[in-house]
Amino acid sequence: MLTKMINEKYYCGLDIGTRKIKAGILKIKDPSDMELIGAYEHKSHGFRDNAVSDLGEFSECIHSAIDEITKKAGIKFKAIQLGVGAAMIETRQVDTVIPLVDRGHKVITQQDIKKLNNNARLLGTKIEEEVLHELPQYYVVDDVNSALNPAGLYGRKLGVNSLMIVINGNRIRNITKAVHQAGYDVDNVFFSSYVTSKVVLRDVEKKKGCVLVDIGSQNTTVLVFLDGGLRFLERINMGGDHLTHHIADQIHLSFDLAEEIKQSYAMVLGSEALQDEEILVKREDSYFPVKRGEICQAIESDIEELAGRIQLAVMHSGLRDKINNGLTIIGGGSLLSGFIEKIGQAMNMTVKLGQVNLPLRKNLNHAALFSSVVGLAQCGYEKSFRYSMASNSQSHWSQQVINRIKDLYQEYF
Numbered sequence: 001m002l003t004k005m006i007n008e009k010y011y012c013g014l015d016i017g018t019r020k021i022k023a024g025i026l027k028i029k030d031p032s033d034m035e036l037i038g039a040y041e042h043k044s045h046g047f048r049d050n051a052v053s054d055l056g057e058f059s060e061c062i063h064s065a066i067d068e069i070t071k072k073a074g075i076k077f078k079a080i081q082l083g084v085g086a087a088m089i090e091t092r093q094v095d096t097v098i099p100l101v102d103r104g105h106k107v108i109t110q111q112d113i114k115k116l117n118n119n120a121r122l123l124g125t126k127i128e129e130e131v132l133h134e135l136p137q138y139y140v141v142d143d144v145n146s147a148l149n150p151a152g153l154y155g156r157k158l159g160v161n162s163l164m165i166v167i168n169g170n171r172i173r174n175i176t177k178a179v180h181q182a183g184y185d186v187d188n189v190f191f192s193s194y195v196t197s198k199v200v201l202r203d204v205e206k207k208k209g210c211v212l213v214d215i216g217s218q219n220t221t222v223l224v225f226l227d228g229g230l231r232f233l234e235r236i237n238m239g240g241d242h243l244t245h246h247i248a249d250q251i252h253l254s255f256d257l258a259e260e261i262k263q264s265y266a267m268v269l270g271s272e273a274l275q276d277e278e279i280l281v282k283r284e285d286s287y288f289p290v291k292r293g294e295i296c297q298a299i300e301s302d303i304e305e306l307a308g309r310i311q312l313a314v315m316h317s318g319l320r321d322k323i324n325n326g327l328t329i330i331g332g333g334s335l336l337s338g339f340i341e342k343i344g345q346a347m348n349m350t351v352k353l354g355q356v357n358l359p360l361r362k363n364l365n366h367a368a369l370f371s372s373v374v375g376l377a378q379c380g381y382e383k384s385f386r387y388s389m390a391s392n393s394q395s396h397w398s399q400q401v402i403n404r405i406k407d408l409y410q411e412y413f
């Protein structure tokens, strides 16, 4: 029993979205044995315009979202993996070069690459920004030779083109403070859509070229992957809530009621039979009938616009012709009936709803909504000492020591 407890650990993903926060807890024994203990979504309070507006309310909200799961499961843990939504981040494309030697040439070492990446981070970000993800795209040796990994090559100067995902420092400090007030430490901070890609996209898809689209409440994020890494990211300022607003305007309902109607009855226009179906909608004290077609018409132009803007974002990446593994959609907005088919037609691409590719003991329900918290928890685990112990065999350790000695030799002789 005791060894079991020592071997298992809980990793909690907390995804701060525009309107809602989501929490999810993974129990992980080793990389091949994971269990989702629970996932829960809570409307945000004390959080407005993508920043904490009331520390007490927001921390209470975080506390109750996590509490909902821990109480049922009877578990406790100390730290969480924090994820932020697209509205809170910025991206920077940075080009930096450093000299390696005055005369002649030298063999490029891991230390040189580390120094270059540090310079890129310093020069490419503003003083008030924190870097969440630093993704070197390619290195350039002596202005002529482009390489994905320049270690071991001869060169006089070394350059890098890096994609940085950053966040305003005070914005994240305030969210972290709310987490602390809720009773938890923050282990890591990630950009949610990016870490979700690690659990919904397979390595082979990312290598051969694929697109991940995260349709959230107020934003849609388009991420393009090629050669195994993220190559392009664009945020579209349109999400599922735009559709809800238009339904609310069309049928003269509150936003919350329109949201319920949308989730149950809205769909992309298509099936004539369903368009004539009548739905009874409650307004004040009485019910009145609304044709399902009227609900679908209210969102028709939004759907066209969103599909068009996703297509445009993929074109902006300049990688459309290299995408061989289609498009995967996640986020609540992807659940709109008929939307997957609509995007598939608009883009002439295979489109699928995101699924979590992890060795979970039970399948995850509502994967489109909760894959982000699973991605956050899994990435927290991957950054932990336990993970490096579990995945680095003895030979890996000795190989690392040998590589380091080789590096030192090349640096000094």
Ligand SMILES: Nc1ncnc2c1ncn2[C@@H]1O[C@H](COP(=O)(O)OP(=O)(O)OP(=O)(O)O)[C@@H](O)[C@H]1O
Residues within 6 Å of the ligand: 016, 017, 018, 019, 020, 021, 085, 086, 087, 215, 216, 217, 218, 219, 220, 239, 240, 241, 242, 244, 259, 262, 263, 264, 330, 331, 332, 333, 334, 335, 336, 337, 369
């Ligand atoms: N069954 C459904 N059908 C249609 N839309 C849905 C459904 N369920 C949720 N949505 C929509 O999904 C959106 C919320 O998605 P999600 O929870 O992924 O957003 P978020 O993570 O809070 O936002 P963001 O990532 O932009 O910060 C809302 O606009 C909601 O109306």
Ligand SMILES: [Mg+2]
Residues within 6 Å of the ligand: 017, 085, 086, 192, 214, 216, 331, 372
């Ligand atoms: Mg989200």
